[in-house]
Amino acid sequence: MSGIPPFRVLRAKPLWIANGVITGVLALLFTVFYVGANIDPVDHLKKLPVGLVNADEGAAVGGKQVNLGAQITESIGKSTASGDRIDWKVMDEKAVKEELGEGKLYGALVVPADFTSATTALTGSATTGTLVRPTLTVLTNQSAGSMGSSLARTATTQAAENASLQVGKGLTAQSGTGQPKLPAAARVLLADPASVTVEDGHPLDSHSGLGLTAFYYALVLVVCGMLSANVISGQVDHALGYTHNDMGPLRLHRPLIRATRVQTLAISSTLMAGLSLLMGTLVMVGAIGIMGMDAAHLPLLWLYSVCAIAVSGIGALTLLAVFGTPGMLVVTLVFIAMAVPTAGATTPIEALPAFYRFLSEFEPLRQITGGIRSILYYDAQADAGLTRGWVMMAAGLAAAALFGFGVLGWYDRKGLHRIPVETKPEKTAVQA
Incomplete structure (x- = not known):
C-alpha cells in the first residue's frame, strides 16, 4: 500500500489531457458524421433516380396525330429546372413497376393512356360539368426510404404541375383561333388542365x-x-x-x-x-x-x-x-x-x-x-x-x-x- 489518497490522481494533468482528447475527438466526430450528413439533403441531392412513363396513346386533332404525353416527357427530361438533382429515367410502365419493386427508383411520373384525348376534349364547346379532367399520376416508393421518396414526390409533383401549365398555354392558344368562345369556367380549367394524383408505387405491409x-x-x-x-x-x-x-x-x-x-x-x-x-x-x-x-x-x-x-x-x-x-x-x-x-x-x-x-x-x-x-x-x-x-x-x-x-x-x-x-x-x- 502506498498510502496515497486515491482522489489525488485527479490532480494529474495527463489523466485530464488524455481523457479530454479522446472524449473530445469522439464527440466532434459523432457530430460531424451525424449532423453533417443530414444538415442539407436537398442541396446535396444529385441524380436521384425517378421514373418517367408516357403511356399516352395520342389522339387525332385537326387531322393530325398528337401525343401530348410524349411532349411532356420530352420537356421534363430536357428541363434544367432541377439541375442534376433528379435523374429522369424514361421507361415503360412494366419497367417502372419492376424497378419500384427492386428499390431502384424513389418514385415515378406516369402519363395515362387517355391523356391527349381527355386534354383536347377540353377545347370543345361542352360545359365544364361534362368534361373529364386529365390526370398525371405521381408514384411514391417508401420502401426505398421515406426521405428519398418524399424528395422524389416533391420534384415529380412540381414537374407535373409545370407540364400541365405548359400544355394549358398551347390549348388556350388553340382555342382562340377560329373556335367558339368557351365559358369562363372552361377557360380557367383549360389554363391548367391536368390534375395530379399521388399513389403508392410499391405498397408495403402495415407492420413495415x-x-x-x-x-x-x-x-x-x-x-x-x-x-x-x-x-x-x-x-x-x-x-x-x-x-x-x-x-x-x-x-x-x-x-x-x-x-x-x-x-x-x-x-x-x-x-x-x-x-x-x-x-x-x-x-x-x-x-x-x-x-x-x-x-x-x-x-x-x-x-x-x-x-x-x-x-x-x-x-x-x-x-x-x-x-x-x-x-x-x-x-x-x-x-x-x-x-x-x-x-x-x-x-x-x-x-x-x-x-x-x-x-x-x-x-x-x-x-x-x-x-x-x-x-x-x-x-x-x-x-x-x-x-x-x-x-x-x-x-x-x-x-x-x-x-x-x-x-x-x-x-x-x-x-x-x-x-x-x-x-x-x-x-x-x-x-x-
Whole structure:
C-alpha cells in the first residue's frame, strides 16, 4: 500500500489531457458524421433516380396525330429546372413497376393512356360539368426510404404541375383561333388542365415501419455483433487468465493459459460464429414473433441475420485485437458513427455529401440494410440488394481475416506478447 489518497490522481494533468482528447475527438466526430450528413439533403441531392412513363396513346386533332404525353416527357427530361438533382429515367410502365419493386427508383411520373384525348376534349364547346379532367399520376416508393421518396414526390409533383401549365398555354392558344368562345369556367380549367394524383408505387405491409423496419433490423444485427465482440473479447481473456472478472463485489481470476495473439483471435472468432446462431434466432423471435414485424422468406432471413451478426462481430473482434484498448473507439466509429448516416435509410445516398457517398460504398450497415430490404420488401430479388449484401459481407470477412491474422501474426513473430515470456538467467560457472 502506498498510502496515497486515491482522489489525488485527479490532480494529474495527463489523466485530464488524455481523457479530454479522446472524449473530445469522439464527440466532434459523432457530430460531424451525424449532423453533417443530414444538415442539407436537398442541396446535396444529385441524380436521384425517378421514373418517367408516357403511356399516352395520342389522339387525332385537326387531322393530325398528337401525343401530348410524349411532349411532356420530352420537356421534363430536357428541363434544367432541377439541375442534376433528379435523374429522369424514361421507361415503360412494366419497367417502372419492376424497378419500384427492386428499390431502384424513389418514385415515378406516369402519363395515362387517355391523356391527349381527355386534354383536347377540353377545347370543345361542352360545359365544364361534362368534361373529364386529365390526370398525371405521381408514384411514391417508401420502401426505398421515406426521405428519398418524399424528395422524389416533391420534384415529380412540381414537374407535373409545370407540364400541365405548359400544355394549358398551347390549348388556350388553340382555342382562340377560329373556335367558339368557351365559358369562363372552361377557360380557367383549360389554363391548367391536368390534375395530379399521388399513389403508392410499391405498397408495403402495415407492420413495415413505413419502409424503415429493414434499417432498424439491420442496425440491431450490427449492434449485436459489435457489442457481443466486446463481451466475448473480455470473457476469452478471463478464460485464458489474462484479466480478472469482477462480478459485483467478487473478483474472479483463472490460472494463466498462455496463448498467442493469433490463437486468441481464433478462439474469439469461433465463439462469435457459434453464438451468432443463437443471436440471429433471437433477433427474429423478438422482431417477428413478439413485435409482429411483417417478414417473408424466413429461412433466408434467418441465415442472412446469422451471417450479418457473425461478420460484424468478427470484424469488431479484429479491431479490438489489433488496436487493444483504443479498439472499442475504432469499432464504435466504424460500425456506428460512420455507418448510420451512410446506410441510405433516413437520407438517401444521392442526397449525401460526396465524402459520405464514398463511405457508403463499403460501410457494413449499408450493405446489410440492402440485403434485408431485398428480403423484407422486394421478394428477396438478387439484384434488389441481396447479391451486393452477400458479396460485401464475404469481402468484409475476408478483409477482417487478412488484416487481423496478418497483423497479429506479425506481433507474435516480433515477440510482442500480451505477457512477456520470462527468460531464465544464464548459469555461470562457479569458481572453486
